[in-house]
Amino acid sequence: MFRQSRPYPDPLVKVYDLRTMRALPPIPFPSGPAFIHVLPKRTSSIVVTSLQGLVNVVDASDPSAPGEFHQLDMTSYLTSLSVSPTGTYIASGDAEGVIHLLSQAPEDSSLPLNGFDGQPIPWADHTEPMPDIEWTDSTPLNSIGMPHYDSPLLSAWSPVVASTPYYPPPARIPPQVLSSMKMNDNIAYAPLPKELRGHRNLIPVGPKKDVARFRSGKPRKEPTNDRPSFESMEIPKFYRRVEIEYSKFGVEDFDFGFYNQTSYSGLETHILNSYTNALVQSLHYIHPIRHLAKSHITTDCPSEHCLLCELGFVSRMLEDAKAQGSNAIELVDYGRENAEVDYAQKIQTFHRFLIDHLTSEGNSFPNNPRIMDRNGEDNQEPLAAAPITQLLGVDAKNVIVCQSCKAVREKENMTHIIDLTYPRKGGTESSGNDFASILQNSLLRTMTHKATCQTCKHFSTFSSRRAIASEDLPPFLALNTSVFNEENQDFWLDSRNQTFLPARVQIHGQSAEDIDSVGTLYLTKLHRNRDHSATRHELLREDELPNPGTLVAIDAEFVSMQQEETEFRSDGTKKVIRPARLSLARVSVLRGDGPQQGVPFIDDHIHTSETIVDYLTEFSGIKLGDLDPVYSRYTLTPLKVVYKKLRALVDLEALFHFLGVCCPSDIVRQDIFVPPEQVIDTVDLYFVKARQRRLSLRFLSWFVLKQHIQTDNHDSIEDARSALDLYYAYQDLESQGLFDQKLDEIYKEGRQYVSIF
Template identity: 35%
Template structure:
C-alpha cells in the first residue's frame, strides 16, 4: 500500500423503503472481471457500483428469505448466497438460476471447488456441507460436518472457519478434512488464504463476554505449522492478504483502524484510520491490491486507494451500459400491415426461440400436395382414386424435400461463382455471422463449439479457386488446407512457425546451399516463408508433406495416414510421434549443412535436454550412468490415489522419472531387476517440447481442472536436482535466484473428439504475439483449425474438456527469446544455384545460364511458365439425381518450369528450363496441355537433363526473395501447384492485364497472341518457353499501348472482335472445319484436279508422326493451284487499328484427300485457305505456308523446314489506309 493512499469516495446506501433507515451491509466483494463492487444487505437485496466514483450500476433482490451472505464471480455472471438459496444472475441483474433445496437451512459461506466455476461448495450453521452444480442447478453431494462453518476461503485447499474458533483444511477434490487448526478460543471473525499463507482473526471468551483477539494468527498451509503472529492491539476483526505481494496483508478493527502488516518483517508498522461514525461491518481488498472497500453499520460505503492508480482488476472487461432509449416510430398498424414492418430489437443474448440442438427433433412432414393435373385425370373406383403417371422423374426415383447435411462439419459458404451470379460478390461476411464466432461460454461443456468442428473444402466445377476461404479466416495469419495426405500435421507446422527460434533456424538454413531432397528443415523454411508472405491467404504444405512422405523412417514409425489402421494408434498419438521424429530430423538436417563445426550442434543444443540415467542393480547395488538426451519430453502423471498436483510437479515427476526394468548386470552376470532414475545435468534448451500423453483417466483428471496449465514455468538445476516453479511461487523464486530460466507457453496442439459421425481431428492454439515483429504488447491467442483461423481468449486456449478437447503437444520457449525474429537471412541467400552451368542435353541449347552481370535485383523482370502432370485423378461422386460432385480434385505435380530474361540483350532467352524428376507414378502426362511425353521425367529414358523438385523450387524461391517481378499468363494456378506464394507486387499476369470485369471472360494466351502479336502458338504440344515468351511480349505490347494512351480502346476491340470467332483463332472452330471438309469432298467428285494433278502445296509443318513435311506422296494427291487472280479479302474483325488478320473469301480449290485435310485441320488451317493461284495473301497471326513452285518441291521434300511457327513464310501486310499506317508504325 502506497503512502499516499486516502479515501477516494464514499456513498450512503438508501434504505429499503423511502423513509426507512438503511441496514448494515452483510456482504461486500470486488468483481474479478469488471470494475464493479457488489454489496448485499439484510433484506436479500444485491447492489453494484461502478468505478472509483461508486456510480450505481445494478440492483435487484436475490433472496427473499434472509440476508445476502457471500459473493462469487465468473465470466458468466454473479453468484450470491442466502440462508436457504443460491442465486445466479447476469451482471445486468437478470436472473439465470435460483437454486433452493430442503437441505439448505442456514448457509453462511461458499467457495468454488476444483471443477472451476461450474461447481461450488457451501456451508453454514448446519450439520453438512453441500456441493452444488451451477449449470444444472442441483445439489449433487452432501458431506457431513461436525462444525458450524461461518467463513470459507480457497487457495490450494479450502479453509473453513468455524463457530468454535478452529479452521478446517479441506481437500478440494475429496472434500475430506486434511487438518484442523485450533486458532481462537471462540468463533472465527475473518480468515484469508493466499500463496499458501493463512491469516485468521477471532474472538476469545472473557468475563464480560467475547472479545476480539489482539493478534493475527499466521499459518503455513504447506506444513500446517504456525508462524509468528502479528500483534494488533486495536482488536483484529478483518484480515486480507495482498494479491500481489505474497508477504503483505491488511488487518482492520471494528473502529476503522487498519494496519498494513509484513509477515517477513512484523516490526514495520503502517497505520491508517478511516472516518467512520459507527463500527465497520465489512471490508474487502480489490484483486489488484490497488483499492480497499469498507462499509460501516450506517450503510456508508467507503473506497480507499491512490486516485491516479485506481484499478479493481488487471484485465477488466467493459461494463455493459443501458442503451439510450430511441423514440418509438409511428407505425400505422392495421390488418394489412406486414409483421416485418415492426422489426426486431437489437439483441446480444440468444433469443428464447433459439432452442439448443438437443431440444430440436425431426418430426414427420405432411404429405406433399398432389399435382392438380393428376387430380384432373383421376378416376374414382369405390373410395380409391387412380390416374396415369405423368413420368416427371426417372424410374425408381423420388423427390426428396429434406436437405441432408453432413453431421460434424461446419456449414460451408457459397461458392464465389454463386455469389457473383446472385450479385453478392461485393457483400462481405461479417465476423459475427459465422457460426463458429458464437463465443464459447465454457469450454468445459460437453457439446463441441462450432469453431472446433472439422472443416472441409468443397469443390465446384471451377476447382478450389471457387471456394471462399475468406469466410473461415479474417485474420492476417494464414491457414493450411486439407485434402492432402498427412495434413493432420497442419497444427504442428503452425506451432513451429510461430516459435521464433525454430522459425529463425529453418529460414537461415533454407537460405544456404542445402540441396538434399529429404531435408525437412529446408521444407519448413519454404513453408514458413510462404505463410509469412501470404498474409492471411490460404496456403498448403504440399511440398513439405511430399518430402515427408518419401522418408522411409517415417513410414516405419507409422506416421502416414494411408494404410495405418486407426485402431492401433490415435490421432493424438500420431502427432506426438511426429513431433518426436520431426525434432530429431531437423536437428540432423541442420547439422548436415552447418557452415562451421561450431554451428553443427547449434540447433540440437537449442532443443535437447541433457540428462543421465542412473541404473542400479537391486541385487548388488552397482550403479552405472548412461547419457539420456531427449528432444521431446513426455509427461508422466502420478499413479492413481496420489494427491492432484500442479503442472510443475507433474513436469518434475516426468523429467526425474523413476522406473523398474529387467536387464543385464555385468557384475552379477545375469538378468535382474534394475532401478532407473534420470538426473538432469543442466537446463540448456531454449525450446521445450512436451507430449501431453493424456491417455489414462487419471491423466485426463489433471487437464479437467480449470487453469491447470500455467502460462509461465521456471526451471533451475541445483546440485543435480531439477526444480520447477509456477505462479506466485515462481515470482518469489525469481527475486531470490537469478539462475531461474523462465519459459513461456507459445502454443499447443489439441485433439478434438466427440463430434457426431466425424473422426477426431487436431487443432492448434497459438499465441501469435510471441513471434510478432513489431514486439509484444499483449497476448493474442488464435485457433488454427486447418484453414479456419480466429482469435480466442487465453482462457479458451488453455482450458480443456476431457470429453472432447485434450492437449497433445505443448511448446514452451525461453521468455527472453520472445519476439526474437531474425530476418537477416534475406541478405545472405546463396544464389549460386542460378549461375550454375546448364547440363548438356538436346533441349538445353536454347537455355543459357545467368552471368554475374545479370544478377537479379529487386524489380528485375522475368517471364515464367510451368507445365504439370497428373499424379492422381480427381474423385467424383455421382449422386442419385445424376449430379456430379467433386470430392477431391486431381493432384498435379510440377514437370517443367521455364524462366526467361525479361529485358536486356538476352530478352526472351531462358536461363531456367528444368525438367523435374518425379518419383511418384504419373497417371496422366497431359501431353496435349503440358507438352510432356511419357519417358520425359524418367532418368533412364529422358532426353532432358532432369533435376529434383527441390532444386527447381529453390531457384524460384531465390528469385522471389531477390525481388524479381514475374510475368506470365495464369500465374495464380501455376504458383499454387508449385506451392509458392509470390507477393502481388511481384506478379504481372497477362490474364489480369487483358481482362474487363464487365465482360466476365478471361482471354486465352493463344487468342491474345493471335490478335496482338499476329502469331499462332500452341499449334502442337505446349512449350513453356514459347508460352513464357509470348506472355512477356504481350506485356511489352501492353506497355506500348499504355504509352500511346490507347490500351482501353484496344481492350474493348479485342472483346468485340473476339465474339465473332468465340475468342478462338480461325481454324480452331471444329464445326467450321467439318463443314469445309464436307464441301471439299463434294467438289472433289465434280471438278478436275484429282489424284495426280500438279501444283502441289507443301505445308511448313510436321506430319502426324512429327517427322517430315506433308507432301502429295503422303496422300496420293496434291492441291491444284488455279491461275485466276486472288479473290478480294474480307476482314474478319471490324477493328482495323492493328491491321488484324484477314480471311479470304472462299476460293475455288481442289478437295484434298482425307489425310491431308486432317493435317491441315491439325495445324489450324481452314480448308478454304489452302488454295490460291499465284500470289499468297497471308493471314497475320495464322501459321500458313506459302505456295511452292513445281521446281522447288523436290528440294523441300529432301530438306524439310522445321519451323515451329508457320507465320514466317513470306507474309505481306494487308492494305491499310495512310492514316492507319502512320498509327501502326507508331505502335510498332
C-alpha cells in the same frame, strides 16, 4: 467403357453390316460420341456429335474419306439430336433450351422449314378485330358487357367463405429470402438469413413422466457423471473442421478471410495427412526454429527430400501470405487414410519422427553454428551440437543401480522429446497431481528392469533413474502428453470438468544469431541420355542479376499426381470433394528486358519419384519418360532446387509476368507466395469483366501478334515469350489510346472462332 469406375464414352464408333452380319472398321471420334443419327438420303453417311457440340458427318463405308466438321456455338452441353426426313436439316438441342439448326443447302437458296416437298399448309382465316372502345376516366364500367351466369361468381364470395382456420394461406416469404433466391430445374431455393435462424415451427411440450406410480416401481437414482466422455467428447467450435468449398475457379476462389480475421496465415486441410498442420504451425512460431529453417533453404542442401527445407518453404509462405490459406508441406507420404486411425497416437509418433529428421538434416558437424548459449556452458568450445539439439535437446544421465550388489553405472543419454507419465490411481507416489509435478516426474523418470549384473554376475533387479542438471535443460521443451485413456485425461480437467491449458507461458531466452551458410560444390556426372541440343537457356551474367522491378516472364507446366474426386448430387449439381493434386513438371523463366530480351535463363524439368497419373501432354507438353532420369533427354532438377530459384526471384522483388495459363496460384500451389504488386498477368490485361470470358494465349498471339503458337505441342518457353510480347503490345496500344478499341475488336473476332478461344 469405364475409367476409374466411372462411365466414359468410347472414342470409337462401332459399325456393323446387318446384311452380312459382320463388323465394319470402326470410326474414330476422340471427343466421345454422345448422339448418332443416319442421314436419310445418304444411307452410308452418319452424323456423330459430342456433348461439347462437335458435329462430324462421315461415310461409314469409307472411314478414311474426309468428313464434314462443324462446331456449334454453345456454352452448355447437348441433350438431343434429330435429322429431318429429307436430310436437309440437322437439329441439336442443348441444356439451355437452344436449338441449333444446320443445313446443307447454299445460303442463297430457300427451303421449306418443314423439310417436305408437299402442298403448303392451309392457314386459318384472320379473325375480325374487336370493336374499339374509347376509354376515358369517365367511361362507365357497365358499358362492357358481362356473360350470362346463373350462379354467384367466385369474386362475389365473402372472405368468411374463402378462408378457413384449418387450411390458412401460406405465410409470405420474407424479402431477405426472395432477394437471394435461385432457380434450378423449376425448383427455387435460397439460404436462410442469419436474422431468421433459430428455433422455428416448434410446439412447447411439457416434461414427459416415465416414472412408475408406485414406490416399488420407481427406479433407484443413479449417480450422475458430468465429466465428458473420452470416446464421444464434443469438439470445441474453434477446433472443429472447416470444410473448404471448391468452385470452378479452384481453392483460390474460397474466402479464407471469412473464417480467419487475423493477420496470421493458416494451412489448408483438403490434402491427406492434414492432421500435421497444428504441429507445423507450432514449430513455425518458435522463432529460433523458424530462422533455422529459413536459413537452411539458402544453403546448398544435397538431400532431395529434406524436411527442414520443406519447413523453411512453409515458414516463408506463412509469413508472406497474410490471412490466406497455404498448402501444407509434403512431410509424409501421400496415401489413403484409414477411417479408424488413432490421431492422438499418430500425431505424437509423427512429432518424434519430425524432430529426429530435423535434427539429422540440420546437423552440419563440425560447422554447426552456436544458436543459444546455455547457462554454465563453456562458450570457448569450438564445436557445437546440431541446431535442433541446442534448442530441444535434453542432456540426461541415466544412473543404473543393481539392487543386489549396489553397483552403480552411468550412461549418457540425449533425448529431444519427453513423454509425460502420470501417477497411477491407488499408487504409492507422494508427488502431486499438478502439471509441475507431472513434468518433474517425467523428466526425472525412474524405471525398474531385470538383467544380469556384470559386477556380481547375478540375475538381479536394476533401478534406473534419469538425472538432469538444471543447466542442461534446453530453451524449449518438446512434450508428448500421452493422453490415451480417460484416466490420463482426468489430469487435464479442472474442477468443472472442463479441459484447460495454461493461459500464459513465459519463455526466457536470447534471439537466434545469424547462421553462416557455407556452400559446397558437388560435381555430378551427366546422364548418357542427355541431349545437349535440348538445353535452350543461358544463365544470367553478373551484370544481369535481377534488381527490384526487373521484368521476367514465367510459365510453369504441371502433371497430375492424383485425379479429382467429385460427387454428383440428386439435383444434378457437382461437388468437388478433393481437387486434383498437381506437381510441378517444368518451369521456364525469360529475361523481360535488356539486349537479350526473351532469352530464357531458367528452363528446368523437375524430377519426381511419385507415380504420375496423367502427364497432361495436351496442355503441358510433357511426355512419357521426360521426367524419368533413366530415359529423359533433359537434365532433371530436384523440385527443391527449383523452389530455391523461384524463392530467390521473389525475394529480389522481380516483376513477374505470367501468361494466361500460368496464374499466380500456380506459384502459390508450390508453397511460394508472390505479392500481388510483383505480378502482371496477361489474362487480366486482355480481359473485359462485362464479357465474363477470358481469352486464351493462342488466340491472342494469332490476333495481336500475328503468330501461330501451340501448333504441335505446348512449349513453356514459347508461351512465356508470347506472353511477354503481348505485354509490350499492350503498352504500345495503351500509350496510343487504342487499347480499348483493339480489345473490342478482339472479342468481336473471337465470336467467330469459338473453338480456339
